[in-house]
Amino acid sequence: MIDPLIASGKLSSAGLEAQSARLRVVSENIANANSTGRTPGSDPYTRKTITFRSELERTLGAASVSVKDVGQDEAPFPVEYDPGNPAADENGMVKKPNVNMLIEMADMREANRSYQANLQMMKQARAMISATIDLMRG
Structure with missing residues (x-):
């Protein structure tokens, strides 16, 4: 009986790690949403993506x-x-990061919900293991 509970804990842990990595990527994108290049005509911050x-x-x-x-x-x-930006080219045009804040906020919300679901599953597995141990004692 305990083996499936331990398995669910391990699977939840993998889900927590994956969603934590996703949140780090989204946070970096949001933090750099206005980071332009440093020299005229240079490329700005490029949005990062994560695949599982x-x-x-x-x-x-x-x-x-x-x-x-x-x-x-x-x-x-x-x-x-x-034209006043240090990254402006000879025509005064500045390349902006390809970060869309709406997409980043949606990704953050989804990752947060998935993280919470995995955390709740882990808590339930722990509670069931404790209940099983209590039944075995009694």
Whole structure:
């Protein structure tokens, strides 16, 4: 009876790690949403993306999740007229980061909810293990 409970804890732990990594990537994107290049015409901060992989946890006999890759978004950089900016080219145009705050906030909300769900599952598994041990004692 305890084996499935331990397995659920391990799977929840993998989910917590994956969503924690996702939150770090989203936080970095938000922190750099206005980071332009340092020299005229240079590229600004490039939005990071994260991909996950589903893998078979052989010891548990269940699918688990892990981070596959942290990459860069290939979307074009928006351009804005700002001749006073040190990153402005000869026409006064500045490349802005390809970070869309609406997408980042939606990703953050989804990652937070997934993190909370995995945490709740871990708490439930711990409570069930404690109840099982109490039943075995009594």
